[in-house]
Amino acid sequence: MAVKNELETRDWYKTAVFYQIWVRSFADGNGDGIGDLYGVYDKLEYLKSLGITAIWFNPLYPSPNADFGYDISDYCNIHPDYGDLEQFKKVLNKAHELGMKVIMDLVINHTSDEHPWFIESRKGGDDNPYKDYYIWRDEPNNWDSIFEGKAWEYDSVRGQYYLHLFAKKQPDLNMDNPKVREEVKNILRFWLSMGVDGFREDVINFISKREGLPNGIGFLPIIGSMHHYKDGPHIHEYLAEFRAVCDEYGAVQIGEGPMTTVNSAMKYLSGDTKSMDMMFSFDHMMADCLFTEYFHRPFSLIRLKTALSRWQYKLADKAWNSLYLENHDHPRVISRYGSEKYHRESGTALATAYMFLRGTPFIYQGQEIGMTNIKLSSIDQYVDVSSKNNYIRYHVKDPVEARLHRIHISSRDSARTPMQWDASENAGFTTGKPWFYVNPNYKAINVAAEEEDENSILNYYRKCVELRKENQVLLFGDYKEYDHKNPFVYMYERRKGKTSYFVICSFTGEPITYKLPRGFGGHTAKIMLSNYPKKRVPGEIRRMPEDGLKLAPYEALVVKMKRV
Ligand code: NOJ
DSSP states (O other), X not given: OOOOOTTTTGGGGGGOOEEEEOGGGTOOSSSSSSOOHHHHHHHXXXXXXXXXXXXXXXXXXXXXXTTTXXXXXXXXXXXXXXXXXXXXXXXXXXXXXXXXXXXXXXXXSBOOTTSHHHHHHTTOOTTOTTTTSBOEESSOOSOBOSSSSBSEEEETTTTEEEEOSSOTTOOBBOTTSHHHHHHHHHHHHHXXXXXXXXXXXXXXXXXXXXXXXXXXXXXXXXXXXXXXXXXXXXXXXXXXXXXXXHHHHTOEEEEEOTTOOHHHHHHHHSGGGOOOSEEEOOGGXXXXXXXXXXXXXXXXXXXXHHHHHHHHHHHTTTSOOEEOSOOTTSOOHHHHTSOSTTHHHHHHHHHHHHHTSSSEEEEETTGGGTOOOOOOSSGGGOOOHHHHHHHHHSSTTSOHHHHHHHHHHHOGGGGOXXXXXXXXXXXXXXXXXXXSOOOGGGGTSOHHHHHHOTTSHHHHHHHHHHHHTTOHHHHHOEEEEEOTTOSSEEEEEEEETTEEEEEEEEOOSSOEEEOOOTTOTTOEEEXXXXXXXXXXXXXXXXXXXXXXXXXXXXXXXXXXXEOO
């Protein structure tokens, strides 16, 4: 297929609303307690009803699950727990029929140690074609891995150390080897020729390592070595090769860029080195933590606003943002940035705060009903490799309760509990025994209950999606933040020509009087959306008060004004 016109093909992502499916916990269709593609098939109409136009699947491939799918043992197949290629094609076709695109997760920084390439590579030998598929050394350097101890593991078969930036069972591929890059291109072609619409690309900024792999420096060994593999020397060359393949199909590419700065993200997103349509930023995930959730600090709205605005301003009309608050790597956002006490109010305020930024929103399964963190009573009940290792790696001298509290607020497992569909046993996720703990709050927080309640978080997400859809100001208008130093209120404007939308969100459980920035008082505005709809009725025209806007706990509203 020839390179298609950008507008005909890729540009769909700019007006899309993505839904992210971590399949293991989404919906179990065959009763074995594990979410699968049979379950997904049955829920596609639900996604459609939410206004979703694209789906991102976390890895669906065969995997020993040392890192739940991010340790792949076969790139061109489906994990038997989730179905098979035939079932995947059924899901893909039905999604397409319903007007939803589908993107896959591309994990090429590392494979599983059970991948046949690694099994072969371990054997070494000069004429072994897989010998240099991974990064082998006689002596390790001082790097720490991100998930599990040192970044090097000795392999007794080969008699050398291999690099693993993540868990031991995730050896890093040697992307400097052209044969490895050819393998990547074959993987891309395999899925693209089946009809998938693009890829979310895992830790894509880590795939090119600095020559010689020098020792890291600094007080935090992980951070101190990161500059040796983040945005590495050949990254843009390699990504250009992959982009060329995606161009043949008009496929969308979304890069995950851990710890990427907005300036380096711009190199992936624009100019001669453009290889990605969007990048996932981590900056706004650090509003309550430093580097990983395990280094917790109190949530700061100002930090959140700083991060969001930095990306909004920098990308502006030069590149396109991805917008998210949750995914499978972060605990639930109501428990982090909102309030479990003001569950509905803060869940809807958070939705308002990010859904109207310039960019493409991603909704992670369960976010749309306001799922919250689970609190398990022992570390042994957790299954995530990074949570388990953080527990024995950091703050080890603290009392057990304090360490467990950190897990409660930081674990990735909190975002991976089974989806809460209804109030029946196991939250309607499975008729079998669920593979992981269901959050006990499922009787109150579930899809069925929220479908019935006009003012639920679920129905509010629908309203947000509806308001954005085809709205040229909210889709493409300029962004401007107001009152940055205010620690309780996030206010921004989206403007195109003479039309402006103002988004005002309170981030406190106290009622407050918010003094609107100069120039607003006395003007008339139309209420477009409100999470206190009885107090501010959508459609009503109101004068903006001169003496301050009275905001209820976590009140959020979107108003439209004509600029003079
Ligand atoms: C980022 C993924 O989102 C995460 O789940 C995974 O553990 C790491 N990359 C390693 O693949």
